[in-house]
Amino acid sequence: AQSVTQPDIHITVSEGASLELRCNYSYGATPYLFWYVQSPGQGLQLLLKYFSGDTLVQGIKGFEAEFKRSQSSFNLRKPSVHWSDAAEYFCAVVSPNRDDKIIFGKGTRLHILP
């Protein structure tokens, strides 16, 4: 069965520090991978996506993610976090069929220390 695992429920980093959020997936075919961000009380915003090609993808707000097929991972990174990055982050896989259903991980809540 398809699944997405985000092993860290909460992560706390200091403002200006680097960030890495982990994501592992289990999927039979070549996946489409995504990271979404959700600020409190808001909807989901797409940060970046991977379909194919270059395994290092750049997203909005200074985020990047690297697809590693051998590790079934798609970790999200940012070299220097800002207080405004405090939010919930969801890794997701899309099932590439007619319905394009998104399978979400359970999310990682990012806390920023001043």
Added chain:
Amino acid sequence: DAMVIQNPRYQVTQFGKPVTLSCSQTLNHNVMYWYQQKSSQAPKLLFHYYDKDFNNEADTPDNFQSRRPNTSFCFLDIRSPGLGDAAMYLCATTGTSGVRGYNEQFFGPGTRLTVL
């Protein structure tokens, strides 16, 4: 500029009192989704429309219904809300063109439902 619009942003209803949440889109997408997201959880797909074809998830309670009168609008009806239905409800849309058949979903801002 808004692409997926949800109204209202906050909805309060009473236990057992029917409530309708609204979603509209300016993208002319043919697929629309409704998700339920409870606090500190991932969004859970309730159902979706592919054009006029309604697709219910197997574990979506019968208490949840949906209507799609036209391409632009989709409604979520909760016939008898219980306390456990308090959540954020997210609408999303997608078109039918994209890389290798994938169609990116665009999410609305959500409606937060409170049940008293």
